[in-house]
Amino acid sequence: MDLTILYRGPLASCDYDCPYCPFAKRRDSREQLRADRAALERFAAWVGEQRGDRLSILFTPWGEGLVRSWYRRTLVELSRLPQVARVAIQTNLSCRTDWLADADPDTLALWCTYHPDQTPYERFTGKCAELARLGIRYSVGVVGFPDHLPAARRLRADLPGHVYLWVNAPEGHPLTDAQAAAWTELDPLFGYSRHPHASAGMPCRTGESVISVDGDGTVRRCHFIPAELGNLYDGSYREALRPRTCPLAQCDCHIGYVHLETLPLYDVFAGGVLERIPVGLSG
Numbered sequence: 001m002d003l004t005i006l007y008r009g010p011l012a013s014c015d016y017d018c019p020y021c022p023f024a025k026r027r028d029s030r031e032q033l034r035a036d037r038a039a040l041e042r043f044a045a046w047v048g049e050q051r052g053d054r055l056s057i058l059f060t061p062w063g064e065g066l067v068r069s070w071y072r073r074t075l076v077e078l079s080r081l082p083q084v085a086r087v088a089i090q091t092n093l094s095c096r097t098d099w100l101a102d103a104d105p106d107t108l109a110l111w112c113t114y115h116p117d118q119t120p121y122e123r124f125t126g127k128c129a130e131l132a133r134l135g136i137r138y139s140v141g142v143v144g145f146p147d148h149l150p151a152a153r154r155l156r157a158d159l160p161g162h163v164y165l166w167v168n169a170p171e172g173h174p175l176t177d178a179q180a181a182a183w184t185e186l187d188p189l190f191g192y193s194r195h196p197h198a199s200a201g202m203p204c205r206t207g208e209s210v211i212s213v214d215g216d217g218t219v220r221r222c223h224f225i226p227a228e229l230g231n232l233y234d235g236s237y238r239e240a241l242r243p244r245t246c247p248l249a250q251c252d253c254h255i256g257y258v259h260l261e262t263l264p265l266y267d268v269f270a271g272g273v274l275e276r277i278p279v280g281l282s283g
Helices: 030-049 069-079 098-102 121-134 146-158 177-186
Strands: 002-008 054-059 084-091 108-113 137-143 165-168 210-214 218-220 228-231
Touching: 030 069, 054 069, 069 084, 069 098, 069 108, 098 121, 108 121, 121 137, 121 146, 137 146, 146 165, 146 177, 165 177
Parallel strands: 002 054, 002 210, 054 084, 084 108, 108 137, 137 165
Antiparallel strands: 210 218, 218 228
16 A cells, blocks of 8 residues: 655744744743653654555654754665655755765655745855755745745856745745745746635545544644544554545645646646645756
8 A cells, every 4th residue: 555644743833933933933842852752753654664565655744853853863764665655855955964875866756845034145145055965856846925036046046956946835925926026936847836725525535545643643634624533553443444525625735736636736836735836847
């Protein structure tokens, strides 16, 4: 069985201070960090025990995971397991990158977000250059606030042409058609992000071949639907896997709507769904 897992443990701290993010500059207590580490190690152990399934894993922490040693170590370990087809993580790329030399570059990939007001431009692009040197697949993106446009244009000009630059529409900040057109010049796929997608009653891969898992092992179909399907560690989720339609009116997050069967995004991102790399591109 091919199964995609979106894992989100209790980690909720970040080293950046983005004004639109509720987790900006939030610090987890030592107890919370120990709990997150234990939960991640339990999940990694479960992955290591699987036989017969082909797993693709995307880590979507509320905060920044790669500044924590246990996330770096887990990504390396999982990348070298034969049952793992892909392991990726969403990151601001503020961490060091030398650890990636120990990972399998055919399996590990990064979904990187550039925050122009949080990190020096040269530091971020230097990290991207190091990823390329190490042979790590990656995409880079920005949130489409109007004041981010000059930095995004500079980034597009400086990144290699084969590195995909994605743009997320800023939540709660509607864009004019002219502003959207400017972002579309940088990201031809921006139209998928600009407006929420009608999803009620639409077939979706979540709950069948895609699941969301939290730190306790509770399985849900995706991060945005609270109904539980069972638990990962006792195997009770398996009997709940089946084709489903979406119960929500709209889906407005890429990690959700990419799995809608009414959209062509599995073809658009074939081979790079988790790391958000369109077919034919690699970083």
